[in-house]
Amino acid sequence: MALLEVRHLTKRWPTGRLALDDVSFQVKEGEILGLLGHNGAGKSTIMGITLGMVRPDLGEVRIGGHSVQQARGRALQQIGAIYEAAVFYEYLSGWQNLRVLCSLSGWWDEAEVKRVVQMVNLTRAIQQKAATYSHGMRQRLALAQALLPQPKILLLDEPTDGLDPEGIREFRELILHLRKQHGLTIMLNSHLLGEIEQMCDRCVILKDGKKVYEGPVPSQEKSKRLYLLETTDLGLAREVLDRSGATMDKHGIVEVPQHMEPHELIAALVRGTVQVNAWQPHHRTLEELYMGLSSKS
Known part of the structure; x- marks a missing residue:
């Protein structure tokens, strides 16, 4: 949903x-x-x-x-949010900042606030002034504020x-x-x-x-079977792959069709006289996806 x-x-x-x-x-x-x-x-x-x-x-x-x-x-x-740079009252403690921010919505539950502060690993520093907080501590305080109330x-x-x-x-x-x-x-x-x-x-x-x-x-994709093909016969390899129902991009990344096993596809390449220099599993990265989309006009 x-x-x-x-x-x-x-x-x-x-x-x-x-x-x-x-x-x-x-x-x-x-x-x-x-x-x-x-x-x-x-x-x-x-x-x-x-x-x-x-x-x-x-x-x-x-x-x-x-x-x-x-x-x-x-x-x-x-909804809770950390939007743009988190800003706090520097002269107040982390706890006091949370109390002021929660008061804007008329909500305060001390037990719940303690639970959330512990959840974001800020218990030891929550009574210190915000002026003493590192950037990482400020982000955790901002996260605590975003999580209140649930x-x-x-x-x-x-x-x-x-x-x-x-x-x-x-x-x-x-x-x-x-x-x-x-x-x-x-x-x-x-x-x-x-x-x-x-x-x-x-x-x-x-x-x-x-x-x-x-x-x-891409790292969450489980269904696609991708292999990196290295060959000097790219044109011939593409013809063999097309006949087999497989696709290959310009980087030599081959998607094996569901009706075939990887070894069957490599056998088809060899029968088609394609010189196969390397054939290895490939896991597509988000960078590849992002750069490919960003480069398109």
Whole structure:
């Protein structure tokens, strides 16, 4: 079931630049979906519209069946977010910051706050002033604030931006734990392809405001059998593969059809007098997918 639905979003800025061009996709309950794209592709605009901070020219976002544009309060009750840089009162402790931020919605449950603080590994530092927090601690405090009170979906805008490798790994493990242990649905926007690949089930790739891909992250694909063929007889190999029902891209990556086994395909190549220098399993990466889509005009 889709918990978040992006429906035909179109947005043009006053300068005339088209930020989003009829973008639609869904985030299913319990999944982690990544938004990818170059700077200016429209990722943050989608985040802003989803949070009710930007009004689209056309289309809408629905959260749990409620339209952000028509029933903003009911829709946003179900969402928590880290959007752009987290800002806190520097002279207050982490605990006091959470209390102030929660008071804006008239909600406070001390036991639940303690549980969430422990969940984000901030218990030891929660009584310290925010001015003393490292960037990683600030991100964990922002995550605690986003998780109060228990949202159904979490939006993360560049959550690991500025973190060192250790901090990125810690944050990634925390997000995966939230999904595994608490069934949280997550949509995140990141420039780090490796993080999307390790965290997300599916991704949406944007280019110049248009959606150019929606589907599984390549590392999550189980059905495709891909092999890398190295040969000097590319033209002849392509003819043999076409007759066998297989496809090969310009990089020599062959998708074995479901009706054949890999050894049968290699035998067909040899019978067709193709000189096979190498034949090995290939696992497509998100970088390959992203760069291939980005290079298309």
